[in-house]
Amino acid sequence: MNTMDSSRSLLPPEEEQPLSGVSDFRGRPVYRSTSGGWRSALFVVAVELGGSFAYFGVSANLITYLSGPLGQSNASAAAAVNAWSGTACMLPLLGAFLADSFLGRYPSILLACALYILGYGILTVTVASSSAAGGPSLAQVAFLYVSLYLIAFAQGADKPCGLAFGADQFDSDDPRESASRSSLFNWWYFSMAIGISVAIAVVSYVQENVSWTVGFGIPFAIMFCVCAVFLLGTPTYRLYAPSPGARNPLARLARSLVKDDDDDKESSEEARxxxxLLPIWATCLAYGVAYAQIMTLFNKQGRTLDRRIGNSGLEVPPAALQTLGPVTILLFVPMYDRAVVPALRRVTGNPRGMTTLQRIGAGMAVSLAALTIAAAVEGQRLERVREQRAVMRWTWVVPQYVAMGVADVLAVVGMQEFFHGEMPEGLRSLGLALYLSVMGIGGFISSALISLLDGITRRDGSQGWFADDLNRGHLDYFYCLLAAISAVELTFFLCFSRSYAYRRNKPLPLLC
Structure with missing residues (x-):
């Protein structure tokens, strides 16, 4: 084939019409045969998979770095990690607004890529320089936190747009592309669980057994590569022009809250x-608090255990225990889809097995069980320490991690579906951000609780609940307190859920 024939083969057939309302990155019309589909979506999946890998590669073991090389106390390190992760989960609210109103999804992801590379780059250089100096200076600590919050802002620009932009590459009006679009959602969540599992296991091991510099450098290298991959797909992307009603959704909502007249009926309905949704959202916050413990106090609890695998002498890093959650997700998702849902369908008559609110409530109940188990395990561990018995094995904490993994499948997916589906049409892009804010505010609440209780429990001269030597602390008391808070919020959640009327389908009743 000569050069002219090759160039002609890349052109769309003369009879093919350009896709309506879609353009490429230069504003030119695009055609189905030369744009979108899996060829484009996989580029987006790459950057999102890399983003999750990098974020959890840092966050899973960050408390160990702060309380180790940086010399912070357990309480201050846990509070700092909770505040940072909470910010990363709250910023998507701002990112969703800016993407829908001004930037668009593709430019928002480009901005996120730049912030990711800058943040992880500064983090790597800061850790390397502080290691070379034998310890961090005040300026280096400041740069460390600057880098972490740059990553948080990158999360804010990326998370509301990544999945939505990937879905944009499939035409929902085309039967074949619509089926592929559904597959994208299924494989997206599954792929994220794999990426998180690998990141936590591999990166945490490198950080503690090779060097912190290499351990933090891996996320930087991964993000640099996947951002380059995302750019390679630019010529094939479908960019949708925003509809007039979708612009400035928060501004329209704010106006409707202060103006309720016949001239603005649609906005007043959106506000209502x-x-x-707010009572449901508020009662979900206890789940966000429980979730915040996985990367912080569960990690510190694991460090006190015998983490050897058999007689091999190989010791599992405490952060690597967090892989039990994603592994549980990978195992439970097919089980839930193939066994649990059909069984529930026969009992409830609901095609999905149970309503989204019932699914969230079940997840909250399982997270309550996880906190109760964690309290019991920690109480048993402290009793062994007092009696000078053998150190507890790491297998004792497996149930609490597994329970949180099951809760994740139920509550997290339920919240994603609920807040997206129940959000008014013009505000649906904020649905994912609203769910993420549950996790964000949960992190802030956990941070505030730890700081407050640490101050209170140290007043009598003792080392407090969060003592640097956890054998002298009382994490079991804190877990019991969180379990009690979760039980109260679950009760309120069930009451609000019972009276909630869905936008489309009548829900099955929840008992209060």
Whole structure:
């Protein structure tokens, strides 16, 4: 084939019409045969998979770095990690607004890529320089936190847009592309669980057994590569022009809250639609608090255990125990889809097995069980320490990690589906951000609780609940307190859920 024939083969057939409302990155019309589909979506999946890998590669073991090389106390390190992760989960609210109103999804992801590379780059250089100096200076600590919050801002620009932009590459009006679009959602969550599992296991091992510099450098290298991959797909992307009604959704909502007249009936309805979600949202916050313990106090608890595998002498890093959650997700998702849902369908008559609110409530109940188990295990561990018995094996904490993995499948997916589906049409892009804010505010609440209780429990001269030597602390008391808070919020959640009216389908009743 000569050069002219090759160039002609790349052109769309003359009879093919350009896709309506879609353009490429230069504003030119695009055609189905030369754009979108899996050829484009996989580039987006790459950057999102890399983003999750990098974020959890840092966050899973960050408390160990702060309380180790940086010399912070357990309480201050846990509070700092909770505040940072909470910020990373809250910023998608701002990112969703900016993407829908001004930037668009593709430019938002480009901005996120730049912030990711800058943040992880500064983090790597800061850790390397502080290691070379034998310890961090005040300026280096400041740069460390600057880098972490650059990553948080990158999360804010990326998370509301990544999955949505990937879905944009499939035409929902085309039967074949619509089926592929559904597959994207399924494989997206599955792929994220794999990436998180590998990141936690591999990166945490490198950090503690090779060097912190290499351990933090791996996420930087991964993000640099996947951002380059994302750029390679640019010529094939489908960019949708925003609809007029979708612009400035928060501004329109704010106007409707202070202006309720016949001239703005649609906005007033949107405001009421969002306000009726707030009681459900507020009672989900206890789940966000429970979730915040996985990367912080569960990690510190694991460090006190015998983590050897058999007689091999190989010791599992405490952060690597967090892989039990994603592994549980990988195992439970097919089980839930193939066994649990059909069984529930026969009992409830609901095609999905149970309503989204029932699914969230079940997840909250399982997270309550996880906190109760964690309290019991920690109480048993402290009793062994007092009696000078053998150190507890790492297998004792497996149930609490597994329970949180099951809770994740139920509550997290339920919240994603609920807040997206129940959000008014013009505000649906904020649904994912609203779910993420549950995790974000949960992190802030956990941070505030730890700081407050640490101050209170140290007043009598003791080392407090969060003592640097956990054998002298009382994490079991803190877990019991969180379990009690979760039980109270679960009760309120069930009451609000019972009276909630879905936008489309009548829900099955929840008992209060």
């Amino acid at each position: 639609g969002v306000l009726r």
